[in-house]
Amino acid sequence: MVKAPKLYFYDTGLACSLLDIKDVEQIPTHFLRGGLFENLVINEFIKESLNKGQAPQLYFWRDKTGNEIDLLQIAGNKQYAYEIKSGATFSQDYFKGLSVWAKLSGAEPEQCKVVYTGDKSLKTSKGEIMIWE
Template identity: 40%
Template sequence: MALDDTLPRDLFYNAYLQTYLQRDVRDLTRVGDERAFLLFLRAAAARTGQLLNYADLARDVDIDQKTAKAWLSILETSGIVYLLQPYHNNVTKRLLKTPKLYFLDTGLCAYLTQWSSPETLEAGAMSGAILENWLLVEILKSWWHNGQTPAVYFYRDKEQREIDLLIERDNTLYPVEFKKTASPNLSAAKHFTVLEKLDRQAGHGAVICLRETDVPLSREVDAIPAGYL
């Protein structure tokens, strides 16, 4: 469905969802309750950037976990959501193994979570999560549009140390942190040091943020404007 700049956002996404529910979902599997499936979509969108929790999703929509897993598989197969896998290896057993949930269309995610305008979204509780969603998807698209498949992960251990994104290339892990700030400092990259314990070389790190120009935060980490993406 081509985007018409003159078409109101709500009308566009409402038509998109109707087409998706009535055609694509039925082609993939039989969803008996389209209203419940739409509620499931909204519940998933409200959790963008969070660890995937089937029990929570199922409870919010009043379905069982088996159905929640089946429906999320539909969303992933049809290109609605993306599951970012956690980095894991045999060196440490204290890494979490649950993926994080993202929407490949950030506009759809904002529509499903019912933010009426960019201004209300920017001031709202989900602004950081939706910015993270957009930044991740733009990075993914930069690879996909060049016919490449990125090796990307996130890091989180049981001590709650987290790195938003790890890009693996040539046996090297490049850490990336997403921040909704125009004045980041080196504390944004404080968890990059955990990579020293893994079985990969650590590459140059980045904090992608709302600055207008790039600037080094240290010899190993740069602050990169989101606009560069």
């Protein structure tokens, strides 16, 4: 495991301002769209925990070869791994980091999730594909 910090903005509007995004129409073609979407989704996980009166137990995981998990959530005695993608078209590659993590951790497929902007949710043998609503 490699320890490396990752920066998130609680205010995505501030993040957009710092990136000189002045209009919502700029976001779909912006080169950091994926990072902004990931930031937004993680903020929602933080808010959900805080609204339940719980401290968020959210982490980021990356190994030395570059496999990564965008969000690792501890809930009770289970860990859930999320790959967060701004794309609307699902790709099997989305499960790459999740599969490595599942093998190392012994996680079941229901603990591996892909969040994306597409319009189709489904369960696969590798994990769950979830639309962002």
